[in-house]
Amino acid sequence: MRTDITAADIAAERKRFPRMFSAAASERVGAWLFWGIGTALTIYCLYRFGFLSGDFLHGVSKFTAVVVAQLFPPKGFEHLPMFIKVMGETIAMAFLGTLLGAAMAFPLSFFASKNMTRSRPLQLGTRRFADLLRSFDYLIWALIFVRAIGLGPLAGIMAIAIVETGTFIKLYSEAIENLDRKQVDGINAAGGNGLQRIRFGVLPQVLPMMLSNTLYMFEHNVRSASILGIVGAGGIGFLLADRLRAYELQEACLIIIVLILAVYAIDYLSKVLRERLIGDHRRREPIDDAVQV
Amino acid sequence: MTAAPAEIAKARGPAARFESEYAAYRRQKKIHALLFAVAFAACVVAAGIAAKFDLVTLIRGLPRTTDFLVKLVPPIAPATFAHDVSEWYWDIWKWLDSLVNTLLMAYLATVLGTLAGGSLSFFAARNLARHYLIYWVTRRVLEIARTVPDIVWALLFIIAFGIGPLAGILAITVHTIGAQGKLFAEVNENISTLPIDGIRAAGGNWLEEMRFAVLPQVMPNYLSYTFWRLELNVRSATIVGFVGAGGIGHDLFTSIQLLYFADAGAILLIIVATIMVIDMLSERFRHSAIGKASFAH
Numbered sequence: 238m239r240t241d242i243t244a245a246d247i248a249a250e251r252k253r254f255p256r257m258f259s260a261a262a263s264e265r266v267g268a269w270l271f272w273g274i275g276t277a278l279t280i281y282c283l284y285r286f287g288f289l290s291g292d293f294l295h296g297v298s299k300f301t302a303v304v305v306a307q308l309f310p311p312k313g314f315e316h317l318p319m320f321i322k323v324m325g326e327t328i329a330m331a332f333l334g335t336l337l338g339a340a341m342a343f344p345l346s347f348f349a350s351k352n353m354t355r356s357r358p359l360q361l362g363t364r365r366f367a368d369l370l371r372s373f374d375y376l377i378w379a380l381i382f383v384r385a386i387g388l389g390p391l392a393g394i395m396a397i398a399i400v401e402t403g404t405f406i407k408l409y410s411e412a413i414e415n416l417d418r419k420q421v422d423g424i425n426a427a428g429g430n431g432l433q434r435i436r437f438g439v440l441p442q443v444l445p446m447m448l449s450n451t452l453y454m455f456e457h458n459v460r461s462a463s464i465l466g467i468v469g470a471g472g473i474g475f476l477l478a479d480r481l482r483a484y485e486l487q488e489a490c491l492i493i494i495v496l497i498l499a500v501y502a503i504d505y506l507s508k509v510l511r512e513r514l515i516g517d518h519r520r521r522e523p524i525d526d527a528v529q530v
Numbered sequence: 531m532t533a534a535p536a537e538i539a540k541a542r543g544p545a546a547r548f549e550s551e552y553a554a555y556r557r558q559k560k561i562h563a564l565l566f567a568v569a570f571a572a573c574v575v576a577a578g579i580a581a582k583f584d585l586v587t588l589i590r591g592l593p594r595t596t597d598f599l600v601k602l603v604p605p606i607a608p609a610t611f612a613h614d615v616s617e618w619y620w621d622i623w624k625w626l627d628s629l630v631n632t633l634l635m636a637y638l639a640t641v642l643g644t645l646a647g648g649s650l651s652f653f654a655a656r657n658l659a660r661h662y663l664i665y666w667v668t669r670r671v672l673e674i675a676r677t678v679p680d681i682v683w684a685l686l687f688i689i690a691f692g693i694g695p696l697a698g699i700l701a702i703t704v705h706t707i708g709a710q711g712k713l714f715a716e717v718n719e720n721i722s723t724l725p726i727d728g729i730r731a732a733g734g735n736w737l738e739e740m741r742f743a744v745l746p747q748v749m750p751n752y753l754s755y756t757f758w759r760l761e762l763n764v765r766s767a768t769i770v771g772f773v774g775a776g777g778i779g780h781d782l783f784t785s786i787q788l789l790y791f792a793d794a795g796a797i798l799l800i801i802v803a804t805i806m807v808i809d810m811l812s813e814r815f816r817h818s819a820i821g822k823a824s825f826a827h
Contacts, residue, residue, distance in 0.1 A: 296691040328577075332577040385591050395595075501677075
């Protein structure tokens with residue numbers, strides 16, 4: 238082995254394998270452009286939205302002096318039973334919304350799977366329909382349902398159910414597309430009909446995945462349901478927005494604490510259930526909890 | 531005198547023993563399934579009562595929902611197509627301006643949140659944090675930042691910064707800090723120490739270790755998560771306007787409140803188109819970022 242490598246040797250190697258030492262010029266220009274434009278746009282945005290003005294500093298001092306200082310200590314413990322009851326309503330909304338969404342998506346997901354549906358337009362159409370349902374946020378659907386069926390948790394349940402129908406069609410059909418064809422062929426060879434192929438060939442393979450995804454989305458929907466009340470669609474969001482708008486920050490703080498504890502409890506329960514029912518603790522979560530909360 | 535089941539099974543041979551054990555197994559499975567079904571039904575009923583689920587209101591409301599959805603699109607005749615559409619989008623410049631605002635809000639919040647969250651992620655990674663207490667506190671702070679919904683942060687920021695996009699940007703930023711901090715910390719925890727050892731063996735200092743051994747490992751994942759976050763933040767930016775924190779959500783909210791259905795439909799169409807385009811672009815960028823990841827390793 239050589240140990241006497243000189244600068245001349247390195248220069249020679251650099252000449253022979255330039256790409257081992259640095260990226261191509263075009264790549265470097267691309268990287269500079271990417272970071273340069275990104276920085277310029279950031280500075281422009283800071284200027285455009287008033288981060289670079291005295292008002293911003295004023296707002297920051299007001300935020301620490303007024304909001305943070307008045308948030309603590311939490312107050313309104315006499316309302317605590319009511320807050321907990323409304324939190325229960327929020328969880329119930331998430332539960333029913335997820336359940337309805339799963340029930341509507343289950344049959345549709347077979348149409349959206351390439352290996353279950355022969356007609357390409359039908360398969361693609363179902364997929365696009367699911368995308369359309371998903372592309373509106375829960376709050377937008379809630380706003381629509383509040384107009385149509387009135388104020389209250391029912392509008393929230395429907396909003397969650399509609400978005401979740403879209404999400405579950407996507408997730409379920411991905412699970413169905415990844416199944417092992419041999420088991421379906423086995424049922425076919427034994428003379429099973431279409432329904433039996435699904436019951437004994439498809440379901441045993443995809444059901445654990447579906448259950449895990451459904452529980453995961455329930456967990457996510459508890460967070461979604463907690464804000465639907467802001468537009469009047471039931472749940473703890475109404476109380477929270479009401480207290481915040483009336484500057485009753487200490488009571489709002491208590492509600493936020495209840496909300497955080499409830500979300501932790503549901504996350505924990507759902508994790509335990511998923512691990513016990515399905516034994517999938519090794520698998521990464523289908524969508525991270527950061528989905529959109 | 532009754533013989534024990536095991537003795538009977540022994541007398542009948544292995545096939546009979548299999549039969550009886552299989553029957554017991556099936557019975558137990560059936561009991562489990564039944565118990566689960568009962569518990570699940572109880573949950574559904576309890577949830578229905580708690581959320582005041584009312585099938586009559588729902589069935590009565592559904593036709594009204596379709597009415598509402600139909601009213602979102604004004605009559606458009608093929609003969610006067612261009613005229614009808616331009617009539618429908620009469621306020622297009624204001625809406626496009628709101629849309630630009632929305633996109634820039636999401637962009638700025640993503641940049642600020644990623645910078646802050648990325649810095650915090652080093653304290654929230656178990657292999658990099660110097661002290662367990664620092665690790666624990668950072669993790670809890672990040673959890674609170676992302677568990678409190680961004681629209682609630684928006685309501686809090688509105689108190690100090692007033693109505694407008696600034697409150698919305700700050701709200702989405704706080705949420706982004708919580709999410710990015712956690713995701714980046716997981717990336718940091720999964721790095722291989724071999725490249726660091728290599729740089730150290732070649733005589734590199736700490737800065738060179740970070741630049742040539744750590745950054746190439748984490749950068750592709752960082753970029754991928756950031757594009758994904760940008761996509762999610764565009765969605766958030768469209769709704770923080772509901773509480774007055776800027777963006778196109780404000781136009782949507784007022785048009786629905788004032789029963790200007792055609793306007794609401796026009797804005798909803800703009801939002802859907804935007805979100806679909808962003809989804810597509812983000813997916814393409816993420817694939818290219820992940821492509822570089824396999825190249826770097």
